[in-house]
Each structure stands twice: as structure tokens, then as C-alpha cells.
Amino acid sequence: MSDRAGQGEPVDRAAPSTPEISSPSGEARCYAAPMPLARIEVRRPRPEHEVQALITTVYEALRAALKVPEGDRNIRYLEYPPERFATPPDRTDDYTIVEITLLPGRSLEAKRTLYRLVVSGFGELGIDPADVLVVLHEPPLENWGIRGGQPASEIDLGFSLDV
DSSP states (O other): OOEGGGGEEEOOOOOOOOOOOEEEOEEEOOOOOOEEEEEEEEOOOOOOHHHHHHHHHHHHHHHHOOOOOOOOOEEEEEEEEEEGGGOOOOOOOOEEEEEOOOOOOOOOOHHHHHHHHHHHHHHHTOOGGGGGEEEEEEOOGOOOOTTEEGGGGGGGOOOOOOO
């Protein structure tokens, strides 16, 4: 269990068929399937409110396009100095790469929706669509160690990937 956005309201992230697994401390814990892992990489510093807006944009795009459960966030923001982030010559200092690692199985239409929502959301924050690159990685289910280290291919995820 976790609390929703720090509001103290419990959120059970486990799929209905998810068994409890003992943690190394002996505490019983439920493990849900991982939400997509997202990484936003930029080549210039931004004020904290802009960083949070970028993270929120990716989160909301994942929720809308891939039906990610509310409150499930695994989004990292990485800032590089321009001299350590080479870009194509026709890109600006706003060049932004969003890499998302997710369980395989989403439809091309869901992926198109995701790309559109990320690019349009970043556009609302002043980033030119030409400066946004979204890349998806879909490792096979057996390459995800979840719910205490079990291969995702060997357990009931409790939800459909057919989105």
C-alpha cells in the first residue's frame, strides 16, 4: 500500500490476484506490475516549476494513452550541460528526449496517442515539437523481474496490455 500523492489515502497498487510476498524485513508486501519507466533528458537548466510541468505532462500522457493506474509514477528528470549532450545541428537548447520502457503489447494507436500527447503537452510549455524525441523500449515480459523478482511472463499481471 502507498498513499495517494502524499494525501494519506491508501492506494492498493497490487493486482487482485497478486499474492503477498515477504520483504527482507519479514513485512508482507503486495507488488503490482511496474508502470512504464520514463526518463526525460534535457540540455539546459530549468526552474523547478518547469521540471514538474514536464514530469506531469509525461505522467498524464501515460495515463491517457496507456491507461496507467492513477498515482503510479516512475519518471526521472535528468539535466545535462550542453557540452555533454550533443544534438543534431538543427535542434535548439530545448531539445528533449523522453525514453519510456514499458511492458510489450500496446497498440500502435495507443503509442501514437502517447507521442501526440507528450509533444503537444511540451509544446504548451514552449518546447517546439521539432525539439522533442520520444523513444519506446519494450523488453519482453521475461526481462522484467517484478513482484519480488518473478519474471513478468510467469505471473498473472491482473490487467490487459491490449490498449
